Amino acid sequence: MSSVNSRLRAIFSKSVPAKTKVKPKSNVAAKSSDISAFPEETKLLKLVNKFKKSCEDPKFRCKHSIYRRTVRRLANAKKFSMIEDVLESQKKYDSIRVEGFANRLISLYGESGMFEHAHKLFDEMPELNCERTVKSFNVLLKAALDAKKFDKVVEIFKEFPLRVSVEPDLFSYNIVIHSFCEMGSFDDALSMFHEMEGNGMEPSLITYNTLLNALYRNGKFLEGERLWTMMEGENIAPDVRTYNARLRGIFIGDAGLEADEVISEMERKGIKPDLVSYNALIKGFCDGGNLKEAMKWYGELQKNNCRPDLVTFATLIPACCNAGDLVVAYELCLKAIDRRVLLKAAVFKNVVDGLARKVKYDEASELVKLVNSASHLNYKLE
């Protein structure tokens, strides 16, 4: 196993110094907008009250996805005090003694960018008579990651095992490695990789996928390829997500690898490209101004029974507009509306304007009409 370490070290030491690309911190927990329109505010208040009422039913409290959807909606509207209201009120139910239930609340706080609240709830678990295990520890780590408090992930990971009697497991390491990757600290990610091996944990496919995704995304294609080889040396087989990371990577910098080569390699190994694979190719070629090749892969996507989604349309339609292919853009719009895809108004607007410039007034007004009568879209054009 130590040979793995030295080989991995070699992968990183050969690498060009990282242009540390850290995602901008989204200030999710910022102050909510004061100029909120009353009707929306009232609607959300009603939602909160209805939700809290429903929670009285123990069966309702098992519905994980409704919790998630409700909280996500409040978070999108930046109604953080409503989120607090909803989640804190859960403490009065005996469900809170079930670790999985408390964990859910912690992760909802994390997804809402409310890490302080997540942490507080974790601290309160003992007094709420809820047992804490390595699982809740990992949920707290993930909550910090979701809230983009990357430094907190590291801090908690290093301090907690000392204070609370939990030992980090494979999941914990994977989350910390992810966090270092988000920070652009590949060397630290690497030392975590070593440390987990030292503690008798084998890096898993997820560990590799996490690292590979970060390397390819940051234009470190060669380092990615070396790590890939090493992974296969450990008899860990790549899956479709590993390949998708690589597909995204071939468009960043001069990777020197063709999309067709990767796709045929996947086919040889019996790994079916999925929607994310095709979207990666479409995005890659659109970004490079090669609409023709992007459309080829759009065709492949359909041939292979994938359903184009928001990402597909939102990539292809503007690219068609830029290339002056208004008829294709128009047809894609029709399809997107038919499929009830939630495209932004600006995407349609662009096509309408382009059609008008090309004196295709019939199509332009037809598109306006269709958008305005689409029940799934909550805006009107013109």
Next chain:
DNA sequence: GTAGGGTTAG
């Protein structure tokens, strides 16, 4: 419970 793309409502 950990890994993907630009994402999510009544």
